Amino acid sequence: MIFKQITVTDFRNFDSKIFDFHPSLTIIIGENARGKTNLLEAIFLSINGAGFRESKEEELITLGKGQAVVEAEWEDKKEEQKFQIVITKRGETIEKKFFVNKTKKGYYSYSQYQIKSVLFAPEHIDIINGSPDKRREYFNRFIAIFDPEYKKKVHNYEHALYKRNKILEHHTNDQTLKEELLFWNDYLEKQAVYISAKRQEYSDYLNDNQSIDGRLFRINYLKNELTQELLNKVYDEEKRLRRTLIGPQKDDFQIHLNDKNVHHFGSRSEQRLAVFWLKLNEINYLTHFFKKKPILLLDDIFSELDTKNKKVILDLIGNYQTVLTTTEKELLDLVNMPKTVIQL
Template sequence: MIFERLRLVNFRNYRDVVLSFSPRVNVFLGENGQGKTNLLEAMYMISQGDSFRYSDNSTLINTNTSESVIQALITQNDLHYKLKLGLSKSRKVLTLNDKRVNSADIRKIFASVVFSPESLSSIKEGADHRRELVDELLVTFDRKNAQLIADYRKALKTRNKILKNFLEGLQDKVVTQNLLESLNPQFVRLATDLTHARITALHGLSKDFNNAMQYISGNSSVDISVEYLVSDQNAVSFTREEVENAITKRLRELHDAELSSGTSLVGPHKHDIVFLYGQKDSRFFCSQGQQRAIILSFKMAQIVYHRKAHGTYPVLMLDDVLSELDKAKRDALITFLHEINTQIFVTTTDFTLPESFSLDQLRVVRIKDGQILE
């Protein structure tokens, strides 16, 4: 997969810019707050359907305008794809070769992996950050999982709407319970499928994850493992049937609590992932540097696994990550990037960084205040 060209119209701090790229390494260079990350965000959105930053549509649209547009030309397996994403405050319209598609459709075709300061901090942040890491892995593991994730989110949204309507007095208890009983079989099936898919993907990544951690840390004896928590119980070895039983049981137990809270309290949107370093919970027993090394290794393993599964590497986007790492980890990551044949995008304020790549196919794009300085 190669980004050939990108155009942004009224996206964040860009009025109207067009960029072409090197098929190998592209460095977005500039001071903080100039729009480097905005470029990566646009590229990720057009190839994955969603942002890797927490934002709503209104924050994506340039001030004093009502709509923004992202357009891209992507080449993959000698095929050319024309993508367009139109954004207004209330809607998002995504097209592929002039035909309307959804995010799941796009994620089945294109693969992008983002390294960001937020992702490197996901161990000490909330469980939603760690779930995002694993769901990104799911699509690497099997691109059909993009549809599974979308289907689960849709069922969850419907279920939450039913519970919210009851809490707000828009429907009585009998109607609410009847609606939940009709929806729950589908919800449990999707929740079970998604949970089991996460567990399967984590098992599949285990060897590459340990290898990457040993490479980054320079310690061949370091041991990394993962726990997948369902209602505070480690379910990493659960069969699909055991997952289904656990979710069904928990739904019964929290039925009244869900009615009282007006939201779904059971399902993979409530699960957690714990990274163990030497059999100890990395949230409490690892330094910040070790935590970053774990997530860095996790994403490196995801890239290696993608190559094994699909025969190609995903596009890599590094958002000011190298400055977050100490010299040893930074050098190890750059060496790793040199060894893989894929398109790479890097944002940085470090004007010496391009020298670290020393590649013929290197493009440096200087950015200032939403303007491209050629």
């Protein structure tokens, strides 16, 4: 499918606007605080049913208004497809309605009509610079796109981990503690085995696709296994500290460029390129899995890249419909492909 047009009404800082998009590349250019990211978020919302920045969904609605409407027009095999999301504030609650070609749908049905999107936003640098939970969250969110069972296992694991930690935290009788933990140990192990296997599987995929413009990235999966045997070994320490000490909630992932750990020793440009390596592999994996190319959404990712790496990324995105935002007018001179420019 080709993304052609979006109409936004009372969405963030837009009152009523229509924007058209190129089947290859659309560049949204303008100074800061002009609405570039808001427009990109409207596209993301139309595909995924939720924004990527709001802490409260009411923030998607223009201040002082009661309803926001986002309507996206796509072309699929020369047939027009229209997707609409209506977000309405009713007192303290937010109501969302989904429409496909003017027919109301539930969210799941709506999502089945959509292609996938790959988003690269400035905050994704936290995958490199942030704590291990940022990297686990990245893996969880991406794997769940194509593996609903993984999403279920992670939810089950986190719920069971909470229960187990409560038992450890409040136990008063050492005689009965092992018995109380027995069920949760077994349950956690079953979830953890699946989670670790899927994380390893995607890490292996990344390591089979290392290259960007001749530079080789790789990822080291620092697996923290949870088994009955390992739980028995740490039992005394867990009893003393009153919390679970092992398991995939303590996994980490370290990315290397050649032999350099980019988390600790990479330049800002190299760190951003490392994130793009992850995003490029998202694109390739989703294309292979769903047999459809995703749309690529790039939010101001060029600001800390040198000219060489900017050209590398622009060359790599040529095979995918891309919408990007920037404040840099000189970026237009680096683009050697058909494009539409939206000036805000």
